[in-house]
Amino acid sequence: MEKQKKPELLAPAGDMEKLKYALHYGADAVYCAGKKFGMRSNAGNFSMKELKEAADYAHSLGKRIYVTANIAAENEDMDELEDYLKALDRIGIDHLIAADPGIVYMIREVLPDMKISISTQANTKNYQSVRFWKKAGASRVVLARELGIDAVRRIIEENPDVEIEMFVHGAMCISHSGRCLLSNYMTGRDANKGDCAQPCRWKYKLVEEKRPDQAFPIEEDEHGTYIFNSKDLCLIEKIPELMDAGVSSFKIEGRMKSIYYVASVIHAYRQAIDMAAEGRLTEGAAAFLKRELEKVSHRDYTTAFYDRKSGAQDQNYGSSSYIRTCDYAGLVLDYDKKKELALIEQRNKIHSGDYLEVLRAGEEGFMKIPAAEIFDENFQPIEETPHAKMKYYLKCPEVRPMDILRKPEEG
Ligand code: SF4
Numbered sequence: 235m236e237k238q239k240k241p242e243l244l245a246p247a248g249d250m251e252k253l254k255y256a257l258h259y260g261a262d263a264v265y266c267a268g269k270k271f272g273m274r275s276n277a278g279n280f281s282m283k284e285l286k287e288a289a290d291y292a293h294s295l296g297k298r299i300y301v302t303a304n305i306a307a308e309n310e311d312m313d314e315l316e317d318y319l320k321a322l323d324r325i326g327i328d329h330l331i332a333a334d335p336g337i338v339y340m341i342r343e344v345l346p347d348m349k350i351s352i353s354t355q356a357n358t359k360n361y362q363s364v365r366f367w368k369k370a371g372a373s374r375v376v377l378a379r380e381l382g383i384d385a386v387r388r389i390i391e392e393n394p395d396v397e398i399e400m401f402v403h404g405a406m407c408i409s410h411s412g413r414c415l416l417s418n419y420m421t422g423r424d425a426n427k428g429d430c431a432q433p434c435r436w437k438y439k440l441v442e443e444k445r446p447d448q449a450f451p452i453e454e455d456e457h458g459t460y461i462f463n464s465k466d467l468c469l470i471e472k473i474p475e476l477m478d479a480g481v482s483s484f485k486i487e488g489r490m491k492s493i494y495y496v497a498s499v500i501h502a503y504r505q506a507i508d509m510a511a512e513g514r515l516t517e518g519a520a521a522f523l524k525r526e527l528e529k530v531s532h533r534d535y536t537t538a539f540y541d542r543k544s545g546a547q548d549q550n551y552g553s554s555s556y557i558r559t560c561d562y563a564g565l566v567l568d569y570d571k572k573k574e575l576a577l578i579e580q581r582n583k584i585h586s587g588d589y590l591e592v593l594r595a596g597e598e599g600f601m602k603i604p605a606a607e608i609f610d611e612n613f614q615p616i617e618e619t620p621h622a623k624m625k626y627y628l629k630c631p632e633v634r635p636m637d638i639l640r641k642p643e644e645g
Contacts, residue, residue: 253291263292265301267279268281272302272305289325301327302330305334307334319341330351354378375397379401400481406465406467408462416434464550466533470502473507492531493638533556561640566578580626584619609629
Protein backbone atom coordinates (compact mmCIF):
# COMPACT_ATOMS: atom_id res chain seq x y z
CA MET A 235 0.00 0.00 0.00
CA GLU A 236 1.25 3.50 -0.83
CA LYS A 237 2.50 5.46 2.14
CA GLN A 238 0.34 8.40 3.16
CA LYS A 239 1.79 11.80 4.08
CA LYS A 240 1.88 12.06 7.85
CA PRO A 241 0.18 14.89 9.67
CA GLU A 242 1.88 16.55 12.61
CA LEU A 243 1.42 15.20 16.13
CA LEU A 244 1.23 18.22 18.44
CA ALA A 245 1.71 17.74 22.18
CA PRO A 246 1.03 19.87 25.22
CA ALA A 247 4.05 20.96 27.25
CA GLY A 248 3.27 22.29 30.73
CA ASP A 249 6.95 22.53 31.68
CA MET A 250 10.43 21.68 30.39
CA GLU A 251 10.41 18.09 31.63
CA LYS A 252 7.04 17.35 30.00
CA LEU A 253 8.26 19.00 26.81
CA LYS A 254 11.27 16.67 26.70
CA TYR A 255 9.14 13.57 27.26
CA ALA A 256 6.53 14.65 24.70
CA LEU A 257 9.21 15.08 22.03
CA HIS A 258 11.01 11.90 23.08
CA TYR A 259 7.80 9.87 22.78
CA GLY A 260 7.13 11.05 19.25
CA ALA A 261 5.55 14.49 19.12
CA ASP A 262 6.56 16.51 16.05
CA ALA A 263 5.86 19.78 17.81
CA VAL A 264 4.84 21.08 21.24
CA TYR A 265 2.71 23.99 22.33
CA CYS A 266 3.24 25.83 25.56
CA ALA A 267 2.54 29.15 27.21
CA GLY A 268 4.71 31.94 28.43
CA LYS A 269 3.92 33.63 31.73
CA LYS A 270 1.33 35.89 30.07
CA PHE A 271 -1.45 35.77 27.48
CA GLY A 272 -1.97 31.95 27.56
CA MET A 273 -5.04 29.92 28.52
CA ARG A 274 -3.57 27.86 31.37
CA SER A 275 -2.40 30.23 34.04
CA ASN A 276 -2.01 27.31 36.48
CA ALA A 277 0.16 25.16 34.22
CA GLY A 278 3.89 25.47 34.96
CA ASN A 279 4.30 27.88 32.05
CA PHE A 280 7.63 29.11 30.79
CA SER A 281 9.65 32.23 31.54
CA MET A 282 11.27 33.86 28.50
CA LYS A 283 14.58 32.23 29.46
CA GLU A 284 12.90 28.82 29.70
CA LEU A 285 11.13 29.36 26.38
CA LYS A 286 14.49 30.05 24.76
CA GLU A 287 15.88 26.85 26.25
CA ALA A 288 12.75 24.96 25.12
CA ALA A 289 12.96 26.36 21.57
CA ASP A 290 16.66 25.50 21.29
CA TYR A 291 15.96 22.00 22.58
CA ALA A 292 13.05 21.36 20.18
CA HIS A 293 15.01 22.74 17.22
CA SER A 294 18.06 20.62 18.09
CA LEU A 295 15.80 17.59 17.48
CA GLY A 296 14.44 19.06 14.24
CA LYS A 297 11.06 19.69 15.93
CA ARG A 298 8.91 22.78 16.47
CA ILE A 299 7.59 24.87 19.33
CA TYR A 300 4.41 26.96 19.38
CA VAL A 301 3.46 29.49 22.03
CA THR A 302 -0.08 30.47 22.99
CA ALA A 303 -1.29 34.05 23.17
CA ASN A 304 -4.95 33.09 23.03
CA ILE A 305 -6.67 34.94 25.86
CA ALA A 306 -9.69 37.16 25.21
CA ALA A 307 -7.57 40.29 25.47
CA GLU A 308 -8.53 43.60 27.06
CA ASN A 309 -7.02 47.04 26.46
CA GLU A 310 -4.42 46.67 29.22
CA ASP A 311 -3.29 43.34 27.73
CA MET A 312 -2.68 44.97 24.37
CA ASP A 313 -0.45 47.63 25.93
CA GLU A 314 2.05 44.98 27.01
CA LEU A 315 1.76 42.71 24.01
CA GLU A 316 4.16 44.22 21.50
CA ASP A 317 7.30 43.75 23.58
CA TYR A 318 6.23 40.23 24.48
CA LEU A 319 5.71 39.26 20.83
CA LYS A 320 9.07 40.70 19.80
CA ALA A 321 10.80 38.77 22.57
CA LEU A 322 9.15 35.53 21.38
CA ASP A 323 10.29 36.23 17.84
CA ARG A 324 13.88 36.75 19.00
CA ILE A 325 14.02 33.32 20.60
CA GLY A 326 12.83 31.58 17.44
CA ILE A 327 9.28 30.43 18.25
CA ASP A 328 7.79 28.65 15.19
CA HIS A 329 4.11 29.60 15.54
CA LEU A 330 2.08 31.93 17.71
CA ILE A 331 -1.38 30.68 18.65
CA ALA A 332 -3.98 33.42 18.98
CA ALA A 333 -7.76 33.81 18.97
CA ASP A 334 -8.41 37.49 19.58
CA PRO A 335 -8.55 39.49 16.31
CA GLY A 336 -6.68 42.32 18.03
CA ILE A 337 -3.81 40.02 18.93
CA VAL A 338 -3.76 38.49 15.43
CA TYR A 339 -3.70 42.00 13.96
CA MET A 340 -0.84 43.05 16.22
CA ILE A 341 1.22 39.94 15.43
CA ARG A 342 0.79 40.66 11.73
CA GLU A 343 1.81 44.30 12.20
CA VAL A 344 4.79 43.69 14.44
CA LEU A 345 6.07 40.34 13.11
CA PRO A 346 5.16 40.06 9.41
CA ASP A 347 6.95 36.72 9.00
CA MET A 348 5.67 34.96 12.12
CA LYS A 349 3.36 32.00 11.47
CA ILE A 350 -0.01 32.37 13.15
CA SER A 351 -2.27 29.52 14.22
CA ILE A 352 -5.82 30.56 15.01
CA SER A 353 -6.73 28.99 18.35
CA THR A 354 -9.76 26.80 18.88
CA GLN A 355 -10.95 29.62 21.17
CA ALA A 356 -11.82 31.53 17.97
CA ASN A 357 -14.55 28.90 17.42
CA THR A 358 -13.96 28.38 13.70
CA LYS A 359 -16.71 26.14 12.29
CA ASN A 360 -17.00 26.91 8.57
CA TYR A 361 -14.89 27.34 5.44
CA GLN A 362 -15.57 31.07 5.12
CA SER A 363 -14.21 31.70 8.60
CA VAL A 364 -11.04 29.89 7.58
CA ARG A 365 -10.79 32.16 4.52
CA PHE A 366 -11.27 35.16 6.76
CA TRP A 367 -8.43 34.09 9.04
CA LYS A 368 -6.18 33.38 6.08
CA LYS A 369 -6.77 36.93 4.79
CA ALA A 370 -5.99 38.18 8.28
CA GLY A 371 -2.59 36.50 8.01
CA ALA A 372 -3.03 33.03 9.54
CA SER A 373 -1.31 30.00 8.05
CA ARG A 374 -3.16 27.51 10.22
CA VAL A 375 -6.58 27.27 11.87
CA VAL A 376 -7.42 25.04 14.83
CA LEU A 377 -11.03 24.04 14.29
CA ALA A 378 -13.71 24.18 16.98
CA ARG A 379 -14.20 20.85 18.72
CA GLU A 380 -17.94 21.00 17.92
CA LEU A 381 -17.53 19.74 14.33
CA GLY A 382 -18.28 16.42 12.65
CA ILE A 383 -16.08 14.71 10.07
CA ASP A 384 -18.22 15.89 7.11
CA ALA A 385 -17.80 19.52 8.10
CA VAL A 386 -14.05 19.02 8.58
CA ARG A 387 -13.76 17.49 5.09
CA ARG A 388 -15.65 20.37 3.47
CA ILE A 389 -13.59 23.03 5.26
CA ILE A 390 -10.35 21.39 4.05
CA GLU A 391 -11.63 20.96 0.48
CA GLU A 392 -12.57 24.65 0.33
CA ASN A 393 -9.24 25.76 1.85
CA PRO A 394 -6.46 23.61 0.37
CA ASP A 395 -3.87 26.30 1.14
CA VAL A 396 -4.53 26.58 4.90
CA GLU A 397 -3.27 24.06 7.44
CA ILE A 398 -6.09 22.64 9.53
CA GLU A 399 -5.40 21.50 13.07
CA MET A 400 -7.81 19.47 15.21
CA PHE A 401 -7.98 18.35 18.80
CA VAL A 402 -8.12 14.55 18.80
CA HIS A 403 -7.69 13.78 22.48
CA GLY A 404 -8.26 15.21 25.94
CA ALA A 405 -10.62 17.04 28.26
CA MET A 406 -13.48 19.09 26.86
CA CYS A 407 -15.50 22.06 28.07
CA ILE A 408 -19.28 21.91 28.11
CA SER A 409 -19.29 25.46 26.83
CA HIS A 410 -18.90 26.25 23.15
CA SER A 411 -15.16 26.26 22.34
CA GLY A 412 -14.35 27.02 25.95
CA ARG A 413 -16.11 30.39 25.90
CA CYS A 414 -17.43 30.16 29.38
CA LEU A 415 -18.32 32.49 32.24
CA LEU A 416 -19.08 29.79 34.80
CA SER A 417 -15.76 30.03 36.60
CA ASN A 418 -15.67 33.82 36.55
CA TYR A 419 -19.24 33.99 37.88
CA MET A 420 -18.77 31.43 40.64
CA THR A 421 -15.20 32.08 41.75
CA GLY A 422 -14.00 35.30 40.13
CA ARG A 423 -11.42 33.29 38.17
CA ASP A 424 -11.68 34.08 34.46
CA ALA A 425 -11.60 31.06 32.12
CA ASN A 426 -11.08 33.39 29.20
CA LYS A 427 -7.85 34.62 30.77
CA GLY A 428 -6.59 31.09 31.42
CA ASP A 429 -7.63 30.86 35.07
CA CYS A 430 -10.57 28.44 35.07
CA ALA A 431 -11.44 26.84 38.45
CA GLN A 432 -13.33 24.06 36.57
CA PRO A 433 -16.74 24.38 38.28
CA CYS A 434 -18.16 22.23 35.46
CA ARG A 435 -16.53 19.29 37.27
CA TRP A 436 -18.18 20.02 40.63
CA LYS A 437 -21.26 18.16 41.80
CA TYR A 438 -24.55 20.01 42.04
CA LYS A 439 -27.83 19.75 43.95
CA LEU A 440 -31.11 21.62 43.62
CA VAL A 441 -32.01 24.35 46.14
CA GLU A 442 -35.41 26.08 46.36
CA GLU A 443 -35.05 29.83 46.93
CA LYS A 444 -36.94 29.97 50.23
CA ARG A 445 -35.24 26.90 51.72
CA PRO A 446 -31.54 27.65 51.16
CA ASP A 447 -30.46 25.04 53.71
CA GLN A 448 -32.30 22.23 52.00
CA ALA A 449 -30.45 20.73 49.02
CA PHE A 450 -32.30 18.23 46.88
CA PRO A 451 -30.47 15.59 44.87
CA ILE A 452 -31.14 15.92 41.14
CA GLU A 453 -29.83 12.65 39.86
CA GLU A 454 -30.20 9.00 40.54
CA ASP A 455 -27.46 8.35 43.07
CA GLU A 456 -26.52 9.56 46.55
CA HIS A 457 -23.56 11.60 45.29
CA GLY A 458 -25.70 14.17 43.50
CA THR A 459 -25.02 14.93 39.84
CA TYR A 460 -22.37 16.35 37.60
CA ILE A 461 -24.66 18.03 35.11
CA PHE A 462 -21.91 19.98 33.35
CA ASN A 463 -19.26 17.29 33.34
CA SER A 464 -18.10 16.38 29.83
CA LYS A 465 -16.41 13.11 28.99
CA ASP A 466 -12.91 13.23 27.46
CA LEU A 467 -12.41 13.30 23.70
CA CYS A 468 -10.69 10.29 22.11
CA LEU A 469 -10.45 10.00 18.31
CA ILE A 470 -7.67 7.43 18.05
CA GLU A 471 -9.87 5.04 16.08
CA LYS A 472 -10.71 7.83 13.62
CA ILE A 473 -7.10 8.68 12.75
CA PRO A 474 -7.11 7.04 9.28
CA GLU A 475 -10.31 8.88 8.33
CA LEU A 476 -8.94 12.20 9.60
CA MET A 477 -5.70 11.68 7.68
CA ASP A 478 -7.72 10.89 4.59
CA ALA A 479 -9.68 14.13 5.09
CA GLY A 480 -6.38 16.06 5.00
CA VAL A 481 -6.05 17.30 8.59
CA SER A 482 -2.52 18.75 8.94
CA SER A 483 -2.06 18.53 12.68
CA PHE A 484 -3.47 16.34 15.45
CA LYS A 485 -3.48 18.14 18.76
CA ILE A 486 -3.49 16.56 22.21
CA GLU A 487 -4.97 18.52 25.12
CA GLY A 488 -3.40 18.51 28.58
CA ARG A 489 -0.73 20.98 29.65
CA MET A 490 -1.61 20.30 33.30
CA LYS A 491 -1.24 16.49 32.99
CA SER A 492 1.63 14.33 34.23
CA ILE A 493 4.68 13.17 32.30
CA TYR A 494 3.16 9.69 32.30
CA TYR A 495 -0.06 10.96 30.74
CA VAL A 496 1.65 13.04 28.06
CA ALA A 497 4.18 10.33 27.16
CA SER A 498 1.54 7.55 27.05
CA VAL A 499 -0.96 9.50 24.97
CA ILE A 500 1.71 10.72 22.54
CA HIS A 501 3.12 7.18 22.32
CA ALA A 502 -0.32 5.81 21.38
CA TYR A 503 -1.10 8.49 18.79
CA ARG A 504 2.44 8.28 17.33
CA GLN A 505 1.82 4.59 16.69
CA ALA A 506 -1.67 5.25 15.30
CA ILE A 507 -0.39 7.85 12.80
CA ASP A 508 2.61 5.77 11.72
CA MET A 509 0.54 2.61 11.34
CA ALA A 510 -2.24 4.43 9.47
CA ALA A 511 0.32 5.96 7.10
CA GLU A 512 1.56 2.46 6.31
CA GLY A 513 -1.95 1.00 6.05
CA ARG A 514 -1.40 -1.12 9.19
CA LEU A 515 -3.89 0.45 11.59
CA THR A 516 -6.34 -2.43 11.59
CA GLU A 517 -9.43 -2.47 13.83
CA GLY A 518 -7.54 -4.73 16.22
CA ALA A 519 -4.51 -2.43 16.34
CA ALA A 520 -6.73 0.62 16.96
CA ALA A 521 -8.57 -1.24 19.73
CA PHE A 522 -5.21 -2.11 21.33
CA LEU A 523 -4.17 1.55 21.25
CA LYS A 524 -7.53 2.58 22.74
CA ARG A 525 -6.84 0.15 25.60
CA GLU A 526 -3.43 1.79 26.02
CA LEU A 527 -5.23 5.10 26.48
CA GLU A 528 -7.43 3.51 29.17
CA LYS A 529 -4.26 3.01 31.21
CA VAL A 530 -3.78 6.71 31.93
CA SER A 531 -5.93 8.79 34.21
CA HIS A 532 -8.99 9.98 32.25
CA ARG A 533 -12.73 10.46 32.35
CA ASP A 534 -14.87 8.13 30.21
CA TYR A 535 -14.01 8.62 26.55
CA THR A 536 -16.29 9.91 23.81
CA THR A 537 -15.94 10.74 20.12
CA ALA A 538 -18.24 13.72 20.89
CA PHE A 539 -19.39 15.49 17.71
CA TYR A 540 -17.37 13.36 15.31
CA ASP A 541 -20.17 11.50 13.55
CA ARG A 542 -23.32 12.65 15.30
CA LYS A 543 -24.79 15.45 17.34
CA SER A 544 -23.38 15.56 20.85
CA GLY A 545 -25.87 14.76 23.60
CA ALA A 546 -26.40 13.23 27.03
CA GLN A 547 -24.15 10.32 26.12
CA ASP A 548 -21.18 12.72 26.11
CA GLN A 549 -21.71 13.87 29.68
CA ASN A 550 -20.67 11.94 32.74
CA TYR A 551 -23.49 12.49 35.26
CA GLY A 552 -22.34 9.91 37.79
CA SER A 553 -18.91 11.20 38.74
CA SER A 554 -16.19 13.63 37.75
CA SER A 555 -13.42 11.39 39.06
CA TYR A 556 -10.72 10.01 36.85
CA ILE A 557 -10.35 6.33 35.95
CA ARG A 558 -7.32 4.33 34.77
CA THR A 559 -6.27 0.70 34.48
CA CYS A 560 -2.58 1.20 35.36
CA ASP A 561 -0.63 3.07 38.00
CA TYR A 562 2.29 5.25 36.99
CA ALA A 563 5.12 3.40 38.78
CA GLY A 564 8.18 5.46 37.88
CA LEU A 565 10.72 6.83 35.44
CA VAL A 566 13.90 5.03 34.44
CA LEU A 567 16.87 7.33 35.07
CA ASP A 568 19.73 4.95 34.31
CA TYR A 569 20.64 1.30 33.73
CA ASP A 570 23.82 -0.58 34.63
CA LYS A 571 24.15 -3.41 32.10
CA LYS A 572 26.81 -5.30 34.05
CA LYS A 573 24.83 -5.35 37.28
CA GLU A 574 21.45 -5.47 35.50
CA LEU A 575 20.27 -2.70 37.80
CA ALA A 576 17.93 0.11 36.81
CA LEU A 577 17.87 3.38 38.73
CA ILE A 578 14.22 4.42 39.05
CA GLU A 579 12.52 7.59 40.27
CA GLN A 580 9.32 6.48 41.96
CA ARG A 581 5.85 7.81 41.29
CA ASN A 582 3.73 5.03 42.85
CA LYS A 583 4.70 2.17 45.12
CA ILE A 584 5.71 -1.21 43.75
CA HIS A 585 6.30 -4.44 45.69
CA SER A 586 8.76 -7.20 44.97
CA GLY A 587 6.92 -9.81 42.96
CA ASP A 588 4.94 -7.22 40.92
CA TYR A 589 4.94 -7.32 37.15
CA LEU A 590 5.59 -4.00 35.47
CA GLU A 591 4.93 -2.75 31.96
CA VAL A 592 7.63 -0.71 30.22
CA LEU A 593 6.77 2.00 27.74
CA ARG A 594 9.58 2.87 25.36
CA ALA A 595 9.67 5.66 22.80
CA GLY A 596 9.89 4.43 19.23
CA GLU A 597 8.74 0.89 20.03
CA GLU A 598 5.22 -0.35 19.43
CA GLY A 599 3.28 -1.89 22.32
CA PHE A 600 5.02 -2.41 25.66
CA MET A 601 7.32 -4.89 27.42
CA LYS A 602 6.68 -6.74 30.65
CA ILE A 603 9.35 -7.11 33.32
CA PRO A 604 9.28 -8.69 36.78
CA ALA A 605 10.14 -6.55 39.80
CA ALA A 606 11.86 -9.46 41.49
CA GLU A 607 14.50 -7.62 43.51
CA ILE A 608 14.29 -4.05 44.75
CA PHE A 609 17.05 -2.13 46.55
CA ASP A 610 17.10 1.23 48.26
CA GLU A 611 19.67 3.89 47.40
CA ASN A 612 22.22 2.23 49.70
CA PHE A 613 21.71 -1.10 47.87
CA GLN A 614 19.85 -2.63 50.80
CA PRO A 615 17.11 -5.06 49.67
CA ILE A 616 13.55 -3.78 50.29
CA GLU A 617 10.14 -5.36 49.85
CA GLU A 618 8.37 -2.25 48.62
CA THR A 619 9.55 1.05 47.23
CA PRO A 620 9.84 4.20 49.35
CA HIS A 621 7.73 7.32 48.95
CA ALA A 622 7.04 9.34 45.81
CA LYS A 623 9.99 10.82 43.90
CA MET A 624 12.50 8.76 45.92
CA LYS A 625 15.04 6.80 43.93
CA TYR A 626 15.54 3.04 44.12
CA TYR A 627 17.23 0.25 42.19
CA LEU A 628 15.45 -2.55 40.40
CA LYS A 629 17.13 -5.73 39.18
CA CYS A 630 15.55 -6.31 35.80
CA PRO A 631 16.20 -6.95 32.10
CA GLU A 632 17.63 -4.01 30.20
CA VAL A 633 15.66 -0.77 30.27
CA ARG A 634 16.70 2.67 29.06
CA PRO A 635 16.68 6.19 30.49
CA MET A 636 13.29 7.86 29.81
CA ASP A 637 11.49 4.50 29.68
CA ILE A 638 8.32 4.70 31.77
CA LEU A 639 7.22 1.97 34.19
CA ARG A 640 3.57 1.34 34.90
CA LYS A 641 1.84 -1.22 37.05
CA PRO A 642 -1.42 -2.84 35.89
CA GLU A 643 -4.09 -2.50 38.59
CA GLU A 644 -4.34 -6.24 39.00
CA GLY A 645 -0.49 -6.53 38.81
S1 SF4 B 1 -15.81 25.84 33.84
FE1 SF4 B 1 -15.58 23.97 32.65
S2 SF4 B 1 -16.66 24.42 30.73
FE2 SF4 B 1 -16.21 26.38 31.70
S3 SF4 B 1 -14.20 27.00 30.82
FE3 SF4 B 1 -13.81 25.93 32.77
S4 SF4 B 1 -13.39 23.80 32.10
FE4 SF4 B 1 -14.47 24.82 30.41
